[in-house]
Amino acid sequence: MLTPARLAQYVLPLMVLGSTQLMASTAVDQQIEQLRARVSAHSVEVNRFEQELLHPVDTRVAVFLTLAGRNGLEVDAVELFIDGQPVASHLYSKRERNALERGGVQQLFTGNLSNGGHEIKAVISVRTAKDQFIRRESVHRFTKSTGTHRLQLALDAHAPDYEPDVTITEWK
Template sequence: MFSPQKTQECRGRKNRGLAFICSGLTTLSLVFSHGEAFAASIDEEIAELKSAVTAHANEVFKFEQRVLHPVDTRLAVFLTLASRDVLDLDSVELFVNGKPAASHLYTGKENASLQQGSIQQLFIGNLASGEHELKAVITARAANDRFVRRETSHRFQKRPGVLRLQMALEAKAPEFEPRVSVVEWK
């Protein structure tokens, strides 16, 4: 059936096939080893890009804070109750130079907290140096169950640096008319 010549041809084909398979496996192993190296280099580049983006984001944040919120122009306004258990605050509206700056409606818990002596931060913002006016509109219920609405204005001089103003509300018996005093914190 098979002649010696055909047997040699078959053996040669097997050897060539085996050589082809071996060379293919070698090529695949080279591709995989280079692929792993290629993937490792991409991972390194991604890590470098991430750290560069993080560093850039930190720089942008610091710059933003310096430009948008410079310490030399900062104004902070706080509210306290000088006369406790005399006023139940309903709302406070705050205007700086005639422009609305803050508005707050009070809950029962917030009133109770203020009556226990807490300090509420009403406003933090930036203001150029110079002469300015702070106006507050206060709506409250007095101890004699009368609703009162008071407007108060305070002129102040803003200098470079942080300026902190405290608005203290008080109302004395028997009229329970609320008065607002503004004090500059040092």
């Protein structure tokens, strides 16, 4: 079966070989460029409107995922639970893994929570530098107060066993 990774494996080198050839842009390219600008501006407006409606600032909670360092960890999947209820899950592509390794921050979840005490549980499946698949659970209790509440999950691994370790930071 064809996976994007497999397709890229065959196609990417082919694309690279032709990429530097000078090809004049066509009228369609110019139309696409103009449309891209308009669609992007419109999407930002819609996105902002949706945020305001669906995630009111008083109840808004956002969770971010980062890699604390380039330690050979390959994130495979993340599942997120708030107060025991699954709220987000993500299976990582190679492109996303690379983006995280290069200092990218993923906005994993945006939702709503009432003020008061809550519990967040992150279940992270990773492949370690030693080529082992490990599933790690991390639980954190926090108190949601009025205003946007942001939590950062930082994934790291330390010598000598290089097993994954999740640190949860709260941003006020």
